[in-house]
Amino acid sequence: MKLLSFKQVYPGDRLPSFTRILICVIICITTSMLLECAVFQLPALIYRYDPVTFRASSGEVKVRTSSEKVPLSEEETNSILVERNNRKILSEYLGTKQEEKEDDTLIENNDGTFSRLIRKTLLTVEFDKPYYIDKIGLRVEGADMTGSGFSVYAIVSGVQKKDAVYTSIDGRISEAVANVSQKADLLKIELMSREELDEDNIEFTIRNDFAPNLCRIAWLFVFLVTVAALFELGISLERSPHWCFAILCFMMGMLIILGIGTNQVSFDEHVHAKAAYKLSFLSTIETTESAMQMSSNRLPLFHNPDERRLIEHYEQANHDYSWADIGFQSILPRTEDRVYYPLAIGFFLGRTLQLSFADTVMLAKTGNLLCYIAICFFAIKWAKRYRELVIMTALLPGNLFLASSISYDMLVNSCLLLGSVLMFNEFFEEGSRLKPVPACIMLLSFVVGCLSKPVYILMVLMTLFYGKKKFTSLSKCIIFKAAVIILAGLMIYNIFRPTPVSGSDYVLVSNISFAGDKRNVGSSVMGQIGYIFSNPLAYTMLLLGQMKEMLLGYLVKGKGFFQYGYTGSAPMIVTYIAMAAALAFSFFGPADKKGDVDVSLRHKALSTPVRILTLIMCFGVTCVIWTSMYVSFTAVGANTIRGVQGRYFTPFLLPMCLTLLNDKRTGRLSIQNRIRTVFGLMSFINMLMILIFIIYAYDV
Amino acid sequence: MKKKEKWSGILFPALTLLCFLGFMGSLVFPNKVLDTYEINMHQEEGEPEVLLPLSYDEPIVYEVDTGDRPMSGVQLGISKRGASQAGRILSYGVYSSGEMICESEYDISLGDDLQYVYLPFQSAEKCKGKLSIQLTLKKTGADGSGEILPGLCANFTPVENAGLILPEDIVPEPLITGPGSGAKSRRIYHLLKEKEVQLKGYHIYSHDTYPFLYDMRILTFLFLAVSMTTGFGGRRKRA
Numbered sequence: 001m002k003l004l005s006f007k008q009v010y011p012g013d014r015l016p017s018f019t020r021i022l023i024c025v026i027i028c029i030t031t032s033m034l035l036e037c038a039v040f041q042l043p044a045l046i047y048r049y050d051p052v053t054f055r056a057s058s059g060e061v062k063v064r065t066s067s068e069k070v071p072l073s074e075e076e077t078n079s080i081l082v083e084r085n086n087r088k089i090l091s092e093y094l095g096t097k098q099e100e101k102e103d104d105t106l107i108e109n110n111d112g113t114f115s116r117l118i119r120k121t122l123l124t125v126e127f128d129k130p131y132y133i134d135k136i137g138l139r140v141e142g143a144d145m146t147g148s149g150f151s152v153y154a155i156v157s158g159v160q161k162k163d164a165v166y167t168s169i170d171g172r173i174s175e176a177v178a179n180v181s182q183k184a185d186l187l188k189i190e191l192m193s194r195e196e197l198d199e200d201n202i203e204f205t206i207r208n209d210f211a212p213n214l215c216r217i218a219w220l221f222v223f224l225v226t227v228a229a230l231f232e233l234g235i236s237l238e239r240s241p242h243w244c245f246a247i248l249c250f251m252m253g254m255l256i257i258l259g260i261g262t263n264q265v266s267f268d269e270h271v272h273a274k275a276a277y278k279l280s281f282l283s284t285i286e287t288t289e290s291a292m293q294m295s296s297n298r299l300p301l302f303h304n305p306d307e308r309r310l311i312e313h314y315e316q317a318n319h320d321y322s323w324a325d326i327g328f329q330s331i332l333p334r335t336e337d338r339v340y341y342p343l344a345i346g347f348f349l350g351r352t353l354q355l356s357f358a359d360t361v362m363l364a365k366t367g368n369l370l371c372y373i374a375i376c377f378f379a380i381k382w383a384k385r386y387r388e389l390v391i392m393t394a395l396l397p398g399n400l401f402l403a404s405s406i407s408y409d410m411l412v413n414s415c416l417l418l419g420s421v422l423m424f425n426e427f428f429e430e431g432s433r434l435k436p437v438p439a440c441i442m443l444l445s446f447v448v449g450c451l452s453k454p455v456y457i458l459m460v461l462m463t464l465f466y467g468k469k470k471f472t473s474l475s476k477c478i479i480f481k482a483a484v485i486i487l488a489g490l491m492i493y494n495i496f497r498p499t500p501v502s503g504s505d506y507v508l509v510s511n512i513s514f515a516g517d518k519r520n521v522g523s524s525v526m527g528q529i530g531y532i533f534s535n536p537l538a539y540t541m542l543l544l545g546q547m548k549e550m551l552l553g554y555l556v557k558g559k560g561f562f563q564y565g566y567t568g569s570a571p572m573i574v575t576y577i578a579m580a581a582a583l584a585f586s587f588f589g590p591a592d593k594k595g596d597v598d599v600s601l602r603h604k605a606l607s608t609p610v611r612i613l614t615l616i617m618c619f620g621v622t623c624v625i626w627t628s629m630y631v632s633f634t635a636v637g638a639n640t641i642r643g644v645q646g647r648y649f650t651p652f653l654l655p656m657c658l659t660l661l662n663d664k665r666t667g668r669l670s671i672q673n674r675i676r677t678v679f680g681l682m683s684f685i686n687m688l689m690i691l692i693f694i695i696y697a698y699d700v
Numbered sequence: 701m702k703k704k705e706k707w708s709g710i711l712f713p714a715l716t717l718l719c720f721l722g723f724m725g726s727l728v729f730p731n732k733v734l735d736t737y738e739i740n741m742h743q744e745e746g747e748p749e750v751l752l753p754l755s756y757d758e759p760i761v762y763e764v765d766t767g768d769r770p771m772s773g774v775q776l777g778i779s780k781r782g783a784s785q786a787g788r789i790l791s792y793g794v795y796s797s798g799e800m801i802c803e804s805e806y807d808i809s810l811g812d813d814l815q816y817v818y819l820p821f822q823s824a825e826k827c828k829g830k831l832s833i834q835l836t837l838k839k840t841g842a843d844g845s846g847e848i849l850p851g852l853c854a855n856f857t858p859v860e861n862a863g864l865i866l867p868e869d870i871v872p873e874p875l876i877t878g879p880g881s882g883a884k885s886r887r888i889y890h891l892l893k894e895k896e897v898q899l900k901g902y903h904i905y906s907h908d909t910y911p912f913l914y915d916m917r918i919l920t921f922l923f924l925a926v927s928m929t930t931g932f933g934g935r936r937k938r939a
Contacts, residue, residue, distance in 0.1 A: 332911040335914050335915070434929045435929060436705075436708040436712055436926050436927075436929045436930045439925070439926050439929045440712070440923075440926045443922045443925060443926065444922065447918060447922060470929075471928060471929065472931060476928040476929075477928070479924070479928050480925045480928035483921045483924040483925035484921075484925050486921045487918060487921040487925065490914075490917055490918055494914060498914075499910050500907070
């Protein structure tokens with residue numbers, strides 16, 4: 001399938017000229033910068049002053065101290081219990097005595113809950129006149145500030161107009177910056193720490209600098225360019241939506257990458273980061289302190305550009321290969337680890353180019369994003385009749401976020417999307433023969449997409465229902481289907497009996513009795529399988545109940561489906577709008593009043609047996625996914641199934657929508673406007689989420 | 701037949717065959733790797749490490765039960781006790797049910813004063829089940845090291861599926877001598893009455909890995925399926 005240029009395919013159509021595009025881009029850049037300076041930096045222009053620093057021991061600041069017992073959250077408690085259980089398992093395996101970590105501030109209550117003893121230091125300073133305080137930077141020297149934080153109360157004429165602003169302090173930096181953005185003539189800072197602090201070592205600075213925010217400027221630029229493109233690009237949207245997708249996805253993905261930086265806010269990011277980082281080396285692994293913190297989910301978190309500078313400086317200071325930890329691995333990676341190649345290439349390039357740690361991490365994420373764009377590019381290009389649905393799936397906030405993070409889910413989502421497109425294209429053209437190249441790409445997409453999550457390979461079993469007309473002979477039809485069954489069977493078999501690839505694999509893969517996700521206490525694969533077989537009816541009721549619970553959660557109970565990792569999820573109204581659009585694009589074909597819509601772009605219905613099989617496939621694989629999490633991630637015999645997330649079912653959205661396609665109903669929108677609508681809708685949702693959950697959470 | 705289809709008809713069956721050969725090759729010619737298992741390298745706090753002097757006359761017999769797995773060797777701590785040990789060789793023979801399976805030697809004068817040395821077994825595939833490893837000293841040429849005999853590192857930590865038979869004239873000594881050696885010796889004497897001495901070290905096993913097996917078998921069936929969509933080997937349908 002040779003990629004032809006636009007002018008070769010459609011010589012008569014006109015693209016916006018280069019000059020027009022350049023003028024548009026310049027206008028967008030200029031407008032973004034002007035908006036940033038004139039609107040968001042206005043307080044800095046009006047209330048100008050040099051930064052003012054106070055020391056707690058100076059006479060200007062009043063200091064008062066106290067102590068308090070604070071109960072830990074369920075998550076913190078679970079984390080302590082999991083760590084204790086893992087230390088117990090490790091000591092049993094090594095035959096050593098279990099050592100309990102000492103933490104003087106941790107109190108175990110009689111009812112089994114935990115509390116922590118917190119020391120509070122209240123700093124009060126009164127100004128001679130009200131200051132507009134944009135940011136407060138607080139620094140404590142010579143103390144362990146682990147688990148510390150401070151709240152800022154800005155008071156004007158005795159009235160506190162807004163809620164207190166809270167910021168945590170990372171013990172490794174011992175410094176934090178809070179965004180206050182309020183006027184105050186009286187300032188109270190409540191500093192919470194685990195140990196008593198020396199007043200001489202506490203200082204804070206109030207500032208209101210003119211500092212244009214690059215992330216916000218970038219966001220404004222992308223927003224304006226997207227709006228301009230939706231209006232300017234008429235015929236291009238219809239003829240080359242895959243190119244439009246590539247550019248838009250790249251811009252939004254880069255916003256996410258640049259905005260998040262080294263903050264670890266994606267699902268299990270540290271697990272993926274560790275595997276990708278190791279894969280970027282051949283046999284000798286050099287793990288710097290920063291890489292080690294990244295692998296153990298302990299990188300400091302920033303909340304504004306000032307903290308970001310401090311933290312990136314800290315990370316770079318600890319990214320020294322001269323004192324890195326040296327480890328060894330086989331140069332032959334395990335099958336499941338190969339999915340990290342897009343990330344590993346980024347880590348490798350960052351190291352080779354001697355980039356900073358933060359830039360290396362962002363380069364790794366960029367590798368992931370580019371790979372995602374490349375695969376989805378072809379999925380959209382080859383979808384033809386239902387490109388809007390494929391664009392919508394590719395630009396789902398969860399998918400875009402995972403593509404811009406350190407995660408292998410990018411490969412799962414994109415490859416399964418491409419594989420599904422090619423598989424269902426054959427069902428739409430039941431009379432035409434299955435060609436070798438699409439068949440090869442389809443099967444390869446499923447295999448690569450299922451390398452890390454083999455349960456999804458069951459989707460490829462839909463090809464068993466290709467008719468005889470797809471093949472030149474009956475024997476070839478039978479052999480094809482037998483080969484597909486064996487292929488899927490081998491991938492499933494590898495879950496239970498993985499093939500040892502290198503020496504270090506052997507202990508890991510040879511003993512299934514040790515299997516079970518150690519992030520959860522009490523999990524055991526063999527134990528859980530035994531429980532299911534002993535109680536099939538009870539398990540079936542549990543499974544169906546949990547599935548119903550999750551579906552209702554996303555549909556009516558306010559659980560957001562569109563998530564950007566741990567940063568947040570979009571409100572329900574957004575989910576409803578997107579669902580309505582997907583259903584409308586599925587149910588209604590493009591407007592065709594003049595009858596000039598190309599045959600290859602008109603909606604076509606799947607046959608009824610294929611629709612039923614698709615729904616059975618979606619339901620069946622869903623059940624298998626739930627069961628796999630019950631077996632590997634949930635304590636034996638538990639009455640809930642833990643660890644299942646809505647994003648696991650994203651690969652089924654397209655097949656479900658395709659069952660609604662029909663050739664009887666047409667809508668009012670032309671193909672061009674349909675694609676414009678879907679790009680506009682998904683861009684709007686993603687840009688809004690980027691602004692709220694990323695820019696305003698971490699970069700302002 | 702179009703050129704593209706013609707090439708597909710050759711390429712994909714060829715790839716299938718290639719992957720099948722790779723599949724068979726991976727299965728028939730696996731990669732052998734060594735695994736090191738730490739058996740006894742720690743002792744309880746307060747318990748001493750000891751040295752078992754080797755002897756020319758009576759062997760120290762180390763008994764292990766490997767189960768079904770063939771053992772490739774052991775890694776034991778050998779101390780030269782400050783002497784050069786020139787002309788001295790550690791001879792070790794592996795026995796099963798009284799019959800010798802293999803015998804090898806290690807020149808003690810090599811290496812550091814205290815080193816955990818890998819002692820490989822020549823016929824490793826036969827070394828499984830209940831084994832007795834007999835360790836004795838041998839001389840080669842003139843023995844210039846005097847009365848200081850090398851020793852094996854040991855402690856009093858119980859080890860599953862392993863045991864030690866010491867000749868009567870071998871008395872465990874403190875591993876580290878110096879101030880307090882007398883007290884250590886008395887402690888060892890008391891411990892000998894309560895506990896058994898165990899050699900410190902590692903067991904080495906080998907196993908097969910199949911680096912390309914998973915890929916080759918998946919790709920074999922993938923390309924086989926794709927080959928069935930080509931015109932290869934079939935009659936062309938008339939239009």
